[in-house]
Amino acid sequence: MKRWFPKFCGLALVLTIINAPAQIGGPGAPAGMTATIIKLFGENRAFTAKAEVELLDGSQKQLAIMPMDFSLSDKNIRVEMDLAQAKNREMPPGALESLKKMGMARVVSIINPSKKLAYVLYPDQKVLLSFGLPNEQTNAPTNSNLEKKALGNETVDGHACVKNKVTLTDDAGRPVDVILWNATDLKDFPVQIQTKEGENTSMMRFRQVQLTKPDAGLFEPPADYTRFESQQEMMQAILKKTAPTPEKK
Numbered sequence: 001m002k003r004w005f006p007k008f009c010g011l012a013l014v015l016t017i018i019n020a021p022a023q024i025g026g027p028g029a030p031a032g033m034t035a036t037i038i039k040l041f042g043e044n045r046a047f048t049a050k051a052e053v054e055l056l057d058g059s060q061k062q063l064a065i066m067p068m069d070f071s072l073s074d075k076n077i078r079v080e081m082d083l084a085q086a087k088n089r090e091m092p093p094g095a096l097e098s099l100k101k102m103g104m105a106r107v108v109s110i111i112n113p114s115k116k117l118a119y120v121l122y123p124d125q126k127v128l129l130s131f132g133l134p135n136e137q138t139n140a141p142t143n144s145n146l147e148k149k150a151l152g153n154e155t156v157d158g159h160a161c162v163k164n165k166v167t168l169t170d171d172a173g174r175p176v177d178v179i180l181w182n183a184t185d186l187k188d189f190p191v192q193i194q195t196k197e198g199e200n201t202s203m204m205r206f207r208q209v210q211l212t213k214p215d216a217g218l219f220e221p222p223a224d225y226t227r228f229e230s231q232q233e234m235m236q237a238i239l240k241k242t243a244p245t246p247e248k249k
Contacts, residue, residue: 038075043187047071049207049208050068050206051067051068051079051206052065053203054204055200057200058200060201063090065086065087066087067081067085068080069081071218076112076219081106083106084100101242102125103238105124118132127227127234128225129227150163156191159184161184162184165178176195177195189209191205191209
């Protein structure tokens, strides 16, 4: 499970927008690109949407695809996903059933820079993993404009879009080219985002976009969840809870 599971777990999905799959880690991975990610949405700093991340190989064959619910409010990000809906060529047989039995198929990730914390929640188990965010993320400004180079006009899911190219910088200081399809009827919201990492391509698409501010409670951890600060301790607790009860002789 260790090889494929991190691709669709926790805050990794947020990082997929920028630089997939090289930046993708497991729960507890630094989310230092969050401020840069938010810049891609321009003036749209409060919205909810259905989203889908697709990873393609060099021949444009699908490596993986993951639907999710995506919410943004100022600098706060929430991503909800159900791994049962994912498709992944590297997923071993029976792995998904194991996750379901462990109550780990549904995952919610929250980035809350105002508290300098991020959370990975497992609603079926009512547990969460919390960890601190780096100072460069929590203090990073998000109000600077991106320089865009127009590449033409295209229609995406019925939205008339301006196709733009922007260049960002990743955590290692390397330039990352991002292609945005900015919908003119949604205040230039990027209904489609494309990045490349080597031969692989990452595509993120947004549908059912609602440009209204989400409820503030979405970006706070539930009070009745058991909190862990160590992934290992959390996994041990879940395994102990879901382990079969030995039969009495």
